[in-house]
Amino acid sequence: MRKIVSAVVAAAMTAVFAAGCGGGSGETSGGLTTVKVGIVPFSPNAVLFHAMDGGIFAKHGLKVTTVSAAAPTPIVAAMVSGQQQFGFVTTPVLLNVNAEGTAVKCVSPVDGQISKDRDASALVASAKSGITDIKGLAGKKVAVVQLSSINLIGAKKLAEQAGVTNIEWVAIPFPQMPQALADGRVDGAVVTSPYLDTAVAAGAKKLAYPSSQLWPEGTIYCYGATDKYLQEHPDVAKKFHDAMTEAIQYGKDHEAEIKKTLETYLKLSPEEAQKQILPTNYVPEINVPSIASIQDVMAQQGSVKKKVDPKDLVWTPQG
Structure with a gap:
């Protein structure tokens, strides 16, 4: 990084x-x-x-x-x-x-x-993955916008808290994340709006909000x-x-x-x-x-x- x-x-x-x-x-x-x-x-x-x-x-x-x-x-x-x-x-x-x-x-x-009450970015799992919680990301491939991002730091911290340390993190620009999730090229991603809405509409499941959960305000x-x-x-x-x-x-x-x-x-x-x-x-x-x-x-x-x-x-x- x-x-x-x-x-x-x-x-x-x-x-x-x-x-x-x-x-x-x-x-x-x-x-x-x-x-x-x-x-x-x-x-x-x-x-x-x-x-x-x-x-x-x-x-x-x-x-x-x-x-x-x-x-x-x-x-x-x-x-x-x-x-x-x-x-x-x-x-x-x-x-x-x-x-x-x-x-x-x-x-x-x-x-x-x-805000501690609302966040425009979320850690999501792809519809194809069947993953329903952070523990399900173990051994999976998860996209972040770059490998020195707040999204990686926060998502990695929440994963560690859930006992997961073997996620493969890959860098993908935000606009490309919904398609990467839909195609199954990644199992999860930390996506921000407006691309988050596209991903969720295609079936991605929200698992957590790393930034607002870890650093409210x-x-x-x-x-x-x-x-x-x-x-x-x-x-x-x-x-x-x-x-x-x-x-x-x-x-x-x-x-x-x-x-x-x-x-x-x-x-x-x-x-x-x-x-x-x-x-x-x-x-x-x-x-x-x-x-x-x-x-x-x-x-x-x-x-x-x-x-x-x-x-x-x-x-x-x-x-």
Whole structure:
């Protein structure tokens, strides 16, 4: 797992030196600072999408565009190489890249802290497998989005609690998981919305909700930036942080409105968009103790090289 993260980031660092670029932000003719945000397309991005379309970023002086990726690790590489200024990172990826010496910090939650009452991601078993509980996954093949993901860390922890330690974990992008389950290429998967709905409609059985069961009200992912970018552009980072704070708080009382953006950005029907579960309590703060808890689980599983201080992974705007 650590080798995967290191290799991608190392490749990105090579690109930085080859290109001689540091990743600045440009000005549009309208006076807005243009930034690119790397995302993994899934329902919780609704808050970001609304901030883009609803004028919240513009109000704070930013013009935001997004770039999609299959998983967080290539997003980190794009930030390191200067191609993107901000990007989606899960807590395990954040911990791993910092442990490896690539300084990346959380600037804002994606949509708040994960709700203890609702979760958009679930560990499911395929309809063909006949599996009805986590113990049934023993010796089976289970898909996760990447082998350094919060989904793997959480699902592996729940499996260990159930006495299961011999699962074969494989990396498959979220959009491909429903078909992989339906075809029987994997026996289970940790799937997130809107792809979770597709999988369940085809007969997949929900077994658990790893993130909300293990870290209720925790920070399992965030929008981050490299420490280098934050030092060079603290004003832009503050604008991004403040805009996301406003958007998250707005979403609490206007969930139907922000879900509507999923029609455009995730190509959902109006009915599908409104059915999406946004797994958030709409608290626009990073939960540092939860990052420490996730790191402890990773250390137990041998999936982090060394521990880092979770407080150092959170950027706080000045002034």
